[in-house]
Amino acid sequence: MTSNLGKIPIEQHRKQFPGLANKTYFNFGGQGTLPESALEAIANTHRYIQEIGPFSEKINNWLQAKTALTRQIIAEELGTTANNITLTENVTAGCNIALWGIDWQPGDSILMSDCEHPGVIAAVTEISRRFAVKIEICPILPTLNQGDPVAIIQQSLTPRTRLVVISHLLWNTGQVLPLKEIVTVCHNYPTDKHPIQVLADAAQSVGSLPLNLPESGIDYYAFTGHKWLCGPAGVGGLYISEAAFATLYPTFIGWRGIDTDSQGQPENWKDSGEKFEIATSAYPEYAGLREAIAVHRQWGDAQQRYQRICQLSNYLWSSLQTISGVECLKTSPPEAGLVSFKVLGKSKSLVKTLEKKGFFLRTIANPDCIRACVHYLTLTEEIDNLVQLLSSLV
Amino acid sequence: MTSNLGKIPIEQHRKQFPGLANKTYFNFGGQGTLPESALEAIANTHRYIQEIGPFSEKINNWLQAKTALTRQIIAEELGTTANNITLTENVTAGCNIALWGIDWQPGDSILMSDCEHPGVIAAVTEISRRFAVKIEICPILPTLNQGDPVAIIQQSLTPRTRLVVISHLLWNTGQVLPLKEIVTVCHNYPTDKHPIQVLADAAQSVGSLPLNLPESGIDYYAFTGHKWLCGPAGVGGLYISEAAFATLYPTFIGWRGIDTDSQGQPENWKDSGEKFEIATSAYPEYAGLREAIAVHRQWGDAQQRYQRICQLSNYLWSSLQTISGVECLKTSPPEAGLVSFKVLGKSKSLVKTLEKKGFFLRTIANPDCIRACVHYLTLTEEIDNLVQLLSSLV
Numbered sequence: 001m002t003s004n005l006g007k008i009p010i011e012q013h014r015k016q017f018p019g020l021a022n023k024t025y026f027n028f029g030g031q032g033t034l035p036e037s038a039l040e041a042i043a044n045t046h047r048y049i050q051e052i053g054p055f056s057e058k059i060n061n062w063l064q065a066k067t068a069l070t071r072q073i074i075a076e077e078l079g080t081t082a083n084n085i086t087l088t089e090n091v092t093a094g095c096n097i098a099l100w101g102i103d104w105q106p107g108d109s110i111l112m113s114d115c116e117h118p119g120v121i122a123a124v125t126e127i128s129r130r131f132a133v134k135i136e137i138c139p140i141l142p143t144l145n146q147g148d149p150v151a152i153i154q155q156s157l158t159p160r161t162r163l164v165v166i167s168h169l170l171w172n173t174g175q176v177l178p179l180k181e182i183v184t185v186c187h188n189y190p191t192d193k194h195p196i197q198v199l200a201d202a203a204q205s206v207g208s209l210p211l212n213l214p215e216s217g218i219d220y221y222a223f224t225g226h227k228w229l230c231g232p233a234g235v236g237g238l239y240i241s242e243a244a245f246a247t248l249y250p251t252f253i254g255w256r257g258i259d260t261d262s263q264g265q266p267e268n269w270k271d272s273g274e275k276f277e278i279a280t281s282a283y284p285e286y287a288g289l290r291e292a293i294a295v296h297r298q299w300g301d302a303q304q305r306y307q308r309i310c311q312l313s314n315y316l317w318s319s320l321q322t323i324s325g326v327e328c329l330k331t332s333p334p335e336a337g338l339v340s341f342k343v344l345g346k347s348k349s350l351v352k353t354l355e356k357k358g359f360f361l362r363t364i365a366n367p368d369c370i371r372a373c374v375h376y377l378t379l380t381e382e383i384d385n386l387v388q389l390l391s392s393l394v
Numbered sequence: 395m396t397s398n399l400g401k402i403p404i405e406q407h408r409k410q411f412p413g414l415a416n417k418t419y420f421n422f423g424g425q426g427t428l429p430e431s432a433l434e435a436i437a438n439t440h441r442y443i444q445e446i447g448p449f450s451e452k453i454n455n456w457l458q459a460k461t462a463l464t465r466q467i468i469a470e471e472l473g474t475t476a477n478n479i480t481l482t483e484n485v486t487a488g489c490n491i492a493l494w495g496i497d498w499q500p501g502d503s504i505l506m507s508d509c510e511h512p513g514v515i516a517a518v519t520e521i522s523r524r525f526a527v528k529i530e531i532c533p534i535l536p537t538l539n540q541g542d543p544v545a546i547i548q549q550s551l552t553p554r555t556r557l558v559v560i561s562h563l564l565w566n567t568g569q570v571l572p573l574k575e576i577v578t579v580c581h582n583y584p585t586d587k588h589p590i591q592v593l594a595d596a597a598q599s600v601g602s603l604p605l606n607l608p609e610s611g612i613d614y615y616a617f618t619g620h621k622w623l624c625g626p627a628g629v630g631g632l633y634i635s636e637a638a639f640a641t642l643y644p645t646f647i648g649w650r651g652i653d654t655d656s657q658g659q660p661e662n663w664k665d666s667g668e669k670f671e672i673a674t675s676a677y678p679e680y681a682g683l684r685e686a687i688a689v690h691r692q693w694g695d696a697q698q699r700y701q702r703i704c705q706l707s708n709y710l711w712s713s714l715q716t717i718s719g720v721e722c723l724k725t726s727p728p729e730a731g732l733v734s735f736k737v738l739g740k741s742k743s744l745v746k747t748l749e750k751k752g753f754f755l756r757t758i759a760n761p762d763c764i765r766a767c768v769h770y771l772t773l774t775e776e777i778d779n780l781v782q783l784l785s786s787l788v
Contacts, residue, residue, distance in 0.1 A: 019444035030449030031674075034440065043437045046428065046626070050413035054620075054627075055424030056754050057746065089483050092648035092673035100494075100645065119648035119673055122660040126647055226448075226674060232440070233448075234628065234676025251494065252646055253520055254486035254513035264759030266516040279486035279513055280425075280620060282628025282676035352451065360450050365658030 010308075013299045014377045017230070023358045024382045026372040029171065029204055029338055030362055032230030033377070038291040042232060045284035063283050070286040071237075071273065073293055077229070077302065078221070078239055079212030086238040086273035089281070091203045092119045094222025094238030095165075097276045098199045099123055100251035102162060104131035111156050112165040113140040115172055120201055124165060134160070141367065144173050145331045154185040157196060161189070164198045168205035168221075172364045172371070173329050174313075174338030176209065183217040197244060203227060208309060208337050208375075210302040219244035228337070228375065230296070231289030234282050240273060254279035299376070308376040309337040312383065316374055319387040325394040329369060340369045343394050350393060359386055404702075407693045408771045411624070418753045418776045420766040423565065423598055423732055426624030427771070432685040436626060439678035457677050464680040465631075465667065467687055471623070471696065472615070472633055473606030480632040480667035483675070485597045486513045488616025488632030489559075491670045492593045493517055494645035496556060498525035505550050506559040507534040509566055514595055518559060528554070535761065538567050539725045548579040551590060555583070558592045562599035562615075566758045566765070567723050568707075568732030570603065577611040591638060597621060602703060602731050602769075604696040613638040622731070622769065624690070625683030628676050634667060648673035693770070702770040703731040706777065710768055713781040719788040723763060734763045737788050744787060753780055 014020050019033030045066075053059030071082040078085075088094045110124055114137050128135045138156040143149045153164060164186050169176050179200065186196040197219040205211070207228025213221055221239040225231030240248060250257055250269065256277035261267040269275045296305060313334040320326050320341050329340045343350055347363045347370050354361055361372050372386065408414050413427030439460075447453030465476040472479075482488045504518055508531050522529045532550040537543045547558060558580050563570050573594060580590040591613040599605070601622025607615055615633040619625030634642060644651055644663065650671035655661040663669045690699060707728040714720050714735050723734045737744055741757045741764050748755055755766050768777065 018441070019448055022445065027447075027449040031447065033448055034444055039437070039440050039444070042440065043433070046433050046436065047412070049627075050428055050433070051416065053421075053425065053754075054413055054427055055421035055756070056749055058749065089675060090648070090673040093646060096646040096648070096672070117649070118652060118654045118658055118660050119650075122649075122652045123647040125660065126644060130643070224674065232676060232678075233443075233674045234679070236674075249524070250520060252487060252490040253517040254484070254490070255511070255516075256513075258512060258516045260512045260759070262759065264512055266512050266519065278490070279484040280618065280627045280630075281483060282626060282679050284626075285628070285676050285679075355450055355452065360447075362449070365654070365656065 008299050016295055023360055024385060025360050027360045027362055028228055028375040029373040032227050034230060034232055035292055035295040037295060038288040041287040041291040042284045045287040066286060070290055073290050074237055077293060080214055080239060083272040084239050086276040088236045088238055089234055090236045091222050091224040094236055095120050095201060096123055097238050098220035099127050101248040104133050106132035107160055108162045109134040109136055109158060109160040110163050110165060111136045111138055111161050113138055115140050115170045116165060116167060117171060117201060144175050144329060149177050150181045150185060153182055157189045159191055161196050162194060164196060167201040169209060169336050171204050173340050174334050174336060176335040179218060180216045187217060210306050213239050225289040229292055231292040232285040235285045235289045250276050252278050305376040309374060312374040312378050313337050313339050315380060316372060316383045319383060323391050323394060326390060337374045339372045340364060342369050353393060357389060359389060402693050410689055418779060421754045421756055422622055422769040423767040424756055425620050426622055428624060428626055429686055429689045431689060432682040435681040435685040436678045439681040460680060464684055467684050468631055471687060474608055474633060477666040478633050480670040482630045482632055483628055484630045485616050485618040488630055489514050489595055490517055491632050492614035493521050495642040498527050500526035501554055502556045503528040503530055503552060503554040504557050504559060505530045505532055505555050507532055509534050509564045510559060510561060511565060511595060538569050538723060543571050544575045544579060547576055551583045553585055555590050556588060558590060561595040563603060563730050565598050567734050568728050568730060570729040573612060574610045581611060604700050607633050619683040623686055625686040626679040629679045629683045644670050646672050699770040703768060706768040706772050707731050707733050709774060710766060710777045713777060717785050717788060720784060731768045733766045734758060736763050747787060751783060753783060
């Protein structure tokens with residue numbers, strides 16, 4: 001397999017990631033490994049803030065400019081512009097901004113897939129309790145190998161559906177949902193008042209799939225920088241389409257979302273994604289995320305990274321088929337970097353054993369399985385070594 | 395003036411703060427200066443996470459233990475226990491957790507002081523719009539030098555008041571409100587259903603006033619680590635009393651607030667302040683805050699730090715009286731580290747000039763003034779130099 005789709009051989013490129021040096025890492029879907037230059041950017045930003053501030057007109061202007069630059073660089077990865085980006089602490093906060101910002105009416109309904117993250121499920125459940133909104137779950141899990149998730153969603157819509165909550169790339173099975181097609185059936189569904197909106201949990205897709213969000217039509221796309229983008233924990237964001245921006249209210253509110261008048265009183269909302277930002281954040285981490293994205297771009301563009309991810313996940317998936325006692329959830333090659341497989345009855349103990357031997361994977365509760373994530377940074381030798389070890393253990 | 399109330403001479407102690415080396419800093423109420431050892435703790439934690447994780451059973455357990463330790467150390471500063479502490483990104487997020495977690499009914503009323511931060515005002519305004527809750531403003535500003543803020547608040551309560559929103563230490567004038575007395579009149583006010591609760595914005599009080607929150611009776615106390623505690627930006631918290639905990643609902647929700655069952659489905663809320671935490675944070679910053687608190691404790695306890703703060707702010711306040719053209723807002727010595735003063739007509743240009751000369755202060759819009767913050771780290775020479783410079787400029 002070619003390891004130099006990008007400009008730089010991957011063996012050389014990945015030396016920039018200290019987290020990859022002492023282990024065989026398959027948990028990019030949990031947290032990505034931070035490049036050395038991002039660690040340095042974080043430390044340097046902390047020192048610069050102490051030198052010029054930490055609170056001064058000069059440093060506050062500088063932080064504002066760097067925050068704007070962070071939105072800009074993230075926007076480029078999503079195929080959009082900085083105005084559509086809200087910076088958040090994590091993907092879940094982004095989901096909550098969308099969920100709590102809709103003017104729910106009793107009897108409204110949320111349609112959610114059966115593969116969503118427990119944090120999002122808990123938030124939707126509380127929305128349901130507070131506003132007497134109905135929750136309906138549609139069976140996407142069974143469409144992993146056959147059936148049509150778009151048709152399942154379309155059949156589950158009702159005139160009371162206000163919002164559809166899905167993940168773009170399912171965190172449990174690795175299935176990629178056809179975002180544009182799902183958005184189209186939702187937006188085209190006849191309703192009395194509001195068009196049906198779509199919120200995507202993009203925890204696994206940002207940094208792994210090539211994206212053009214305006215082209216997809218998605219209303220809300222919540223993501224994090226610390227998984228496939230390999231940024232530091234604590235920085236994520238939310239893309240809000242222009243149409244959705246016009247109808248969404250801010251919920252958790254602070255100085256970052258407002259302009260004040262000469263008396264220091266709130267005057268109006270910011271006219272961009274900043275409207276939904278709250279207050280002081282760990283700004284040095286923004287520098288870490290910008291640097292992590294820059295490192296990926298040195299190697300290749302989003303399409304090139306995705307192409308290598310798919311080559312590698314296909315290789316892992318194919319190799320796993322050769323192990324007796326291991327069953328991949330997917331019966332066809334993965335469409336992204338997540339490869340989930342079953343080892344009957346001993347997922348938890350096996351993952352513990354693997355971690356002790358320096359191979360980092362995780363278990364998933366539903367469906368009960370083990371998840372291995374390959375990034376464009378992964379080496380075929382790492383996959384070979386994992387498969388060999390698994391063969392000896394199952 | 396004695397500069398060694400604590401065990402270590404302040405001149406030696408403050409050398410641990412690189413941000414104090416190259417300037418004369420009076421913006422602790424904007425952001426505190428981070429000690430060198432906190433910068434190192436942040437960087438070391440980032441590196442340790444890369445070495446052991448970034449996502450593994452071992453690092454996840456370690457992060458969970460360190461997060462619990464962070465709640466514990468913060469709790470000690472507030473005179474409470476870790477169970478009552480929710481970690482947040484900033485003080486505003488803490489205010490929002492309380493504001494959005496009350497089961498508002500149309501006709502309920504929020505009583506807010508006229509000295510609150512614009513971010514909090516904007517959040518309260520949106521609560522009012524969403525839930526048809528009335529906002530009443532009580533005039534605390536005029537009680538800076540005469541009058542009784544407790545009486546003003548008491549007179550402003552009505553049977554519909556559900557929540558009183560005040561700051562413990564006013565960010566604009568530096569007035570300290572008598573927290574326990576205010577809470578007592580609110581809790582004792584006869585209402586049909588709920589006792590009137592009190593939310594304190596503690597942005598300026600945590601790290602500057604000695605605190606015993608359970609003794610004060612306060613319901614919600616939202617704070618940040620990056621001002622008077624001199625931690626990194628991006629870590630704050632919310633204290634919730636046990637009585638208030640029983641009635642408050644989570645709003646922004648994620649995996650940190652819930653337990654899941656064997657199928658990975660949300661099963662119940664966490665039975666502590668974690669219930670209101672959301673998801674992945676900038677965990678290395680927690681290490682920075684813990685270390686900053688440890689550095690303060692090396693010098694002295696909260697009472698000793700407060701005593702020195704008051705000595706210094708009294709000295710600054712007295713010295714400012716000697717400058718013709720400068721008028722302190724307070725007519726008696728400050729009760730904490732904030733010293734606000736007027737220089738007629740040229741606050742903004744004066745603060746700019748001061749910053750260029752290496753003296754860091756800020757303007758406040760309402761009342762129009764300049765704010766200088768002295769911490770226990772401040773030197774009398776710094777105050778002398780500021781006063782001398784101001785004398786030459788006004």
